[in-house]
Amino acid sequence: xxxxxxxxxxxxxxxxxxxxxxxxxxxxxxxxxxxxxxxxxxxxxxxxxxxxxxxxxxxxxxxxxxxxxxxxxxxxxxxxxxxxxxxxxxxxxxxxxxxxxxxxxxxxxxxxxxxxxxxxxxxxxxxxxxxxxxxxxxxxxxxxxxxxxxxxxxxxxxxxxxxxxxxxxxxxxxxxxxxxxxxxxxxxxxxxxxxxxxxxxxxxxxxxxxxxxxxxxxxxxxxxxxxxxxxxxxxxxxxxxxxxxxxxxxxxxxxxxxxxxxxxxxxxxxxxxxxxxxxxxxxxxxxxxxxxxxxxxxxxxxxxxxxxxxxxxxxxxxxxxxxxxxxxxxxxxxxxxxxxxxxxxxxxxxxxxxxxxxxxxxxxxxxxxxxxxxxxxxxxxxxxxxxxxxxxxxxxxxxxxxxxxxxxxxxxxxxxxxxxxxxxxxxxxxxxxxxxxxxxxxxxxxxxxxxxxxxxxxxxxxxxxxxxx
Amino acid sequence: xxxxxxxxxxxxxxxxxxxxxxxxxxxxxxxxxxxxxxxxxxxxxxxxxxxxxxxxxxxxxxxxxxxxxxxxxxxxxxxxxxxxxxxxxxxxxxxxxxxxxxxxxxxxxxxxxxxxxxxxxxxxxxxxxxxxxxxxxxxxxxxxxxxxxxxxxxxxxxxxxxxxxxxxxxxxxxxxxxxxxxxxxxxxxxxxxxxxxxxxxxxxxxxxxxxxxxxxxxxxxxxxxxxxxxxxxxxxxxxxxxxxxxxxxxxxxxxxxxxxxxxxxxxxxxxxxxxxxxxxxxxxxxxxxxxxxxxxxxxxxxxxxxxxxxxxxxxxxxxxxxxxxxxxxxxxxxxxxxxxxxxxxxxxxxxxxxxxxxxxxxxxxxxxxxxxxxxxxxx
Numbered sequence: 137x138x139x140x141x142x143x144x145x146x147x148x149x150x151x152x153x154x155x156x157x158x159x160x161x162x163x164x165x166x167x168x169x170x171x172x173x174x175x176x177x178x179x180x181x182x183x184x185x186x187x188x189x190x191x192x193x194x195x196x197x198x199x200x201x202x203x204x205x206x207x208x209x210x211x212x213x214x215x216x217x218x219x220x221x222x223x224x225x226x227x228x229x230x231x232x233x234x235x236x237x238x239x240x241x242x243x244x245x246x247x248x249x250x251x252x253x254x255x256x257x258x259x260x261x262x263x264x265x266x267x268x269x270x271x272x273x274x275x276x277x278x279x280x281x282x283x284x285x286x287x288x289x290x291x292x293x294x295x296x297x298x299x300x301x302x303x304x305x306x307x308x309x310x311x312x313x314x315x316x317x318x319x320x321x322x323x324x325x326x327x328x329x330x331x332x333x334x335x336x337x338x339x340x341x342x343x344x345x346x347x348x349x350x351x352x353x354x355x356x357x358x359x360x361x362x363x364x365x366x367x368x369x370x371x372x373x374x375x376x377x378x379x380x381x382x383x384x385x386x387x388x389x390x391x392x393x394x395x396x397x398x399x400x401x402x403x404x405x406x407x408x409x410x411x412x413x414x415x416x417x418x419x420x421x422x423x424x425x426x427x428x429x430x431x432x433x434x435x436x437x438x439x440x441x442x443x444x445x446x447x448x449x450x451x452x453x454x455x456x457x458x459x460x461x462x463x464x465x466x467x468x469x470x471x472x473x474x475x476x477x478x479x480x481x482x483x484x485x486x487x488x489x490x491x492x493x494x495x496x497x498x499x500x501x502x503x504x505x506x507x508x509x510x511x512x513x514x515x516x517x518x519x520x521x522x523x524x525x526x527x528x529x530x531x532x533x534x535x536x537x538x539x540x541x542x543x544x545x546x547x548x549x550x551x552x553x554x555x556x557x558x559x560x561x562x563x564x565x566x567x568x569x570x571x572x573x574x575x576x577x578x579x580x581x582x583x584x585x586x587x588x589x590x591x592x593x594x595x596x597x598x599x600x601x602x603x604x605x
Numbered sequence: 606x607x608x609x610x611x612x613x614x615x616x617x618x619x620x621x622x623x624x625x626x627x628x629x630x631x632x633x634x635x636x637x638x639x640x641x642x643x644x645x646x647x648x649x650x651x652x653x654x655x656x657x658x659x660x661x662x663x664x665x666x667x668x669x670x671x672x673x674x675x676x677x678x679x680x681x682x683x684x685x686x687x688x689x690x691x692x693x694x695x696x697x698x699x700x701x702x703x704x705x706x707x708x709x710x711x712x713x714x715x716x717x718x719x720x721x722x723x724x725x726x727x728x729x730x731x732x733x734x735x736x737x738x739x740x741x742x743x744x745x746x747x748x749x750x751x752x753x754x755x756x757x758x759x760x761x762x763x764x765x766x767x768x769x770x771x772x773x774x775x776x777x778x779x780x781x782x783x784x785x786x787x788x789x790x791x792x793x794x795x796x797x798x799x800x801x802x803x804x805x806x807x808x809x810x811x812x813x814x815x816x817x818x819x820x821x822x823x824x825x826x827x828x829x830x831x832x833x834x835x836x837x838x839x840x841x842x843x844x845x846x847x848x849x850x851x852x853x854x855x856x857x858x859x860x861x862x863x864x865x866x867x868x869x870x871x872x873x874x875x876x877x878x879x880x881x882x883x884x885x886x887x888x889x890x891x892x893x894x895x896x897x898x899x900x901x902x903x904x905x906x907x908x909x910x911x912x913x914x915x916x917x918x919x920x921x922x923x924x925x926x927x928x929x930x931x932x933x934x935x936x937x938x939x940x941x942x943x944x945x946x947x948x949x950x951x952x953x954x955x956x957x958x959x960x961x962x963x964x965x966x967x968x969x970x971x972x973x974x975x976x977x978x979x980x981x982x983x984x
Contacts, residue, residue, distance in 0.1 A: 272942040278676030278933045305733050305905055309708045310935040312733070312905045319906065320943045328905050330739060332730025334706040334746070337719035346745045347730075353738040516716045542676055544709035544935065550674040552720045569674060 140173040141166060144180045147189055148257070149199030149429075158206065165209045169294055175258060182259045186465040188407055188447075193433025197410040198257065200425040204244065204418045205253040211242035212296035217366050219243040221302040222311045223282060223416060224483075224512060228503045229302060229329070229355060231378035233362055234419035236370045246295045247286040248417030248462070251573055252410070255463030264288040265574055272317050278542045281574035283314040285463075290318065298324050300365050302358065306331025306351060307513050308545050327361035329354045333515050333545075337552075340518035341488065343508045351508075352501030359500075375499050381423040385415050388430035390486055395437045396479045397530060400446020401454070402437045405468045405478035409460030412484050448472055453533035453594035454479045456526055458519075459540070462572040470580035471536070474591040478536075482519070483512075485526050516549035520556040527561050534594045535565040536587070540572055564597065566590040608822035609799050612806045615814055622811065623698050626653060632758050635699035637684070637714065638808055639871045640898060641731045642705050643747065643890045645880075648770035648812065649762040650754035656808025657684060657702075658872055659693050660847025663963040668692075672717050678710035679931040679962050680845040680871065688718045695809070700725070701757055703750055707731045707870075708903040710934065727753050733904050735896055744891035751887065767886045773812055774880070780819035781807070781876035787826055788865040789921055793834040794826045797841065797864030798854045804867075805848040807874050836861040837982045840918050843929035844902070844937045845871040853929050853959060856972050862979040866921045868914060870901030902936035911944060915951045925955050925982040927975070932962040955982060 141162060145155060155162075166172070171179075188194050211218045217237075221230045223245045234243045255261040268284025269275050271291040289295040301319070305312040305328045315326045331351050335343060359370045392408050411430045414422045440446070454477040461468040471478050487510050496502050511518030527535055537554045539546035554567040568586065571578040623633055632652040636642040647654035660679075665686035672685050687693035704715045706728045715728040729746030732739035751762050760766075781804060787794050803822060807815050839862050841853065846869045857864055867873055880893045899913045918926060926948060930937035938960075945956040957978040959971055 272939060277935075277938050279935060279938065303905060309733070309903045310939075313903070313907075313936045313939045316906050317939050317943060320947075326906070328734055330732050330734050330736075330905075332706055332732055332742065333709075333712050334728045334730030336726065336728055337716050344745075346742060350732070350738060350742045357736070357738070516712070539674075544677065544713075547674050547677050548709055548713035548716055551672050552716055556720070 141176050144176045144183070145199075145202065147180060147183055147195065147198075148202050149192065149195035149197075150202075158203075161206050161210055164213070165206045168209055169254070171258060171260070175260065179258045183257055186256065186406065186469065188404060191403065191407065191433060191436045193429055193436050194407045194410065196425065196429035196432055197407070197414065200414055200418075200421040200429055201249070201252045201410065202257065203425065204249050204414070204421040207242060207420055208244060208246055208249050208295055216240060216242040217299045217368075218296050219300045219302065219366070220286075220298045221245050222304040222308075222315075223248045224307065225302070225304050225416070226306070226329070226355075226503065226507050226513070227382060227416070228375070228378060229358060231382055231419045231423070232359075232370045232375045233366075233368065234423070235377040235381070236374035237368045241366070241368065243419045245417040246289055247282050248413060250285050250289055250295070251282070251463035252413060252417070255573075256461075256465055261285065261463055262576065264292060264294070265576070267291045272321070273314070280310050280540070280542045281571055281577070283311060285573060287314065287318065290322065297322055300324065300362065301326045303328035305329055306354070307333070308543070310544055325361075325365050327358045327365070329358045331513065333513065335515040335517065337515070337517045340511060340514050340521045341509060343514060348496060348501050348504045348508060351504035352496070352498050355500035355504065356498060372499060382415075385422060385426045385430065388427055388434060389415060389484065391434045392430060392437065393480065393484045393486075395434065395441055396484075398441040398446075399454075399477075400444070400450040400452065401448055401477035401479055402440040402446055404447055404472055405481070406461045406465040407433070408484065409462070409468070409481070412460055412481070413462060448475060448477055451598070452477045453591065453598060454530070455534045455536050455594075456480045456482070456523065456530060456532045457536040457538050458482050458546075459538065459572055460484065464572075464575040464580075466575070466580040467570060467572070467583070470584050471587055474584070474588045475595070476587070476591050479532065480526065480530055482522055482526060485530070488525065516545070516553065519549055520553045523553065523557045524560045527557065527563055532563065533598065534563055534590065535561070536568055536590070537565055538568040538570050541569050541577055542571070564590065564593060606795070606799050606822060606825055608818050608825055609802050611821065612803065612810060612815075612818045615810055615818070616806060619809055619811075620694050620698065623653065623655070627698060627700075632700045633698055634754070635695065635702040637704050637711060637871070639705060639707050639711070639901070640875045641707060641894055642703050642750070643894050645767060645770040645774050645890060646747065646751055646754055646762060648773060649766040650758040651760045652754060652758050655695050655699060657687070657693070657695060658805055658808045658848045659683070659687060659695070660845065660872075661850030661852070661963050663965060665690070665692060666963050672721060673713060676933045677713055678844070678934045680847055681710040681714045683847070683963065684714050685717050688714075688724065689721050696724070701753070702726045704728045705731045705746070707901065708936065731895070735900070735904070740891060740895055743895040744888060747887060747891050764886055768882060771880050771882060771886070771890075773816070776816050777807060777812065777819065778874075778876040778879055780816065780823055781874065784819065784823050784826060785866065785876065793838075793863050793865055794829060795822075796834055796858065797867060798851060798858065801846065801851070801854060801867060801873070804874050805872070808848075834863040836863045837924040837979055838863055838865045838922060840864075840866050840868070840914065840921060840923045840926045841929060842868040842914055842926060844931050844934040845869060846929070847872050850961070850963065852961065852968060852971065853927065853975070856975045857927070857979070860976045860979045861983070862975070865923060866917050868899070868917060875899070902940045907936075907940055911947055914944075915948065918948070918952050918954055923954065925957065925978060927978070928956055928958045930958070930960050932960055
């Protein structure tokens, strides 16, 4: 017998046997989220509108996100200890906790899970954002909408109270403060991992070795807190397993990134973002379903590349941007509709090789060093330099420095990064304030005129370069 | 107050004094006024510290719009405006700018000024938790500052010089403390405006002169030469109280309230303790400035500051708290949501939150809210 949600779940890659097995869990979750037949119809249309569901890999990725949502909502009911972390976060600690006790712990970034499911699949994020606004993060104060989603999700009771929060204190002050707000409100413990972005402008890729030592010590302290709070010991074996699982997923993501450089661009940046963000938000489904879904997607995309199939016309200007789509696919789609190939984001390209050879004593210091190299947690200058380096390596035609409205770390370089990239690459760079999580503030429609003009300019440059040749 | 008048006269000629000092080969070191740069290090190197403390002018904040988006802290946007425009002459005279990086707003200032001006800048990190590893990181930062100052001035910061500088700064802290504590009395002998003027002056004035001014102020107050303030007693707290941003102080006074104690992360020099000269002095400095200081709201968790505010509210016997935050300083915004219930639970006191972007158009609304608050607590 077909049930009202079957169409949507099948569209999102659920197989018949999975539907049978998961039915009870699915129904519990849909009831809790107040998602009925009408919402399923809307969601089905929304998914078809925003995603290329002709690709099995895309459907599998959407399915992995849905399963992550189910795991999240039911984690407490199913007897799991719940650990939350923020986005962005250092890859590793969350996965290591999960690897230390795969059956007993649920560990994820819940706001990102809600973005990709309640946002990208059900288009029902706004009531959650509003609940966040009513519970300590009011509108009009430049407060990050991603955190409003977390606060709103807890206030509405749709995500479970955590047993521990990993307070990311090395990138953003706001996220750590929201963790404190939630602690004051609900009383759960927070384990902060602290850091200081105190590199001088121009310093990247160099860094003070003390930053590595400091961050490594903070991560070790954090694992002690995990042990004390959750009675879970994160051994070197668990850490190793987490790193191995991560490598497997990231090798697939690397392959996908490479395929995105084909001309014509074979698939929307929205779809690659589904994979990339899953790796950043989930320690469960990302590791279980993620590698296979990415592998299927890669094979499908490879076939498109071999056949010269693209989603926009060959020769379209290729651009590099900061973040992929998160809660709303329409921003990236809008860029593609005006004829830009959003072929890479700063987060989707591999890390540069280590330039400093310092023997680090602990696995956490090794991790800290890699993160410093990646740039995001190093400094605003590191982001500027990464833009420059990646733009040159990928030979893109332009850069969209699309920074998150209300994100303080992004704001630190809101104007300087554009200037730096233009001066050091000669590439046209569009600075675009947007909101990756809350489309009420920056919708695709509102930004379209500027992106269209930018696309026209890139095409004119291409034509002029062609004339000169 | 005579002391305030004399300080005002001194500050009028301070720039000329600094120009002269610079021409004689002295180095002038600017710093952001968050209380994490030990001035003692600057004095011990023979240089002159200048806290970049000016604010309150919306036109400067608007000017910063060409360099950074608007949803960053107002005071630091103002510093960007002053730094790039040269409209604060102190930015033009400093040889070096030391920026303790406390949060994203300060990091933004460091980046924007480094990229858009010729200022020589040394950022160093202030972690957000009080632990062994964070103290060690802060100490490492201070050692970098020390090395840079020695390189700039050619003077070795040795123990005798540092000890002497600590004595000097201790004297200033002690005098500020003595004056401030007089306000515990039922008869409040000094207005908040005057106390804040003295405290602000300490960021700019010649230190020896400032100590004399503070001694004069203390003596004046002991002799009850100054007028006594009466009205509902208020604790004023918040993120930054800049020189030139006296809006809230003026309005409270206008409606008959008396601010008897201020607690701010930036713009008010911490004066609650003196440095104990035991032990290795660099470690002592790090311990004093990082571990012993009541932390701002961007420390995690923020309970130590909440407890301190509650203690101040009780000791200074206030009738209410005004929480004055600048726009987009998220740590303060978030705490302003849940601190009132903690305050109510612990003391029964009400709290009014006031926000500012240094915009003159806010004044009417702020006046109405403060007036109503004072009327409420007066009953």
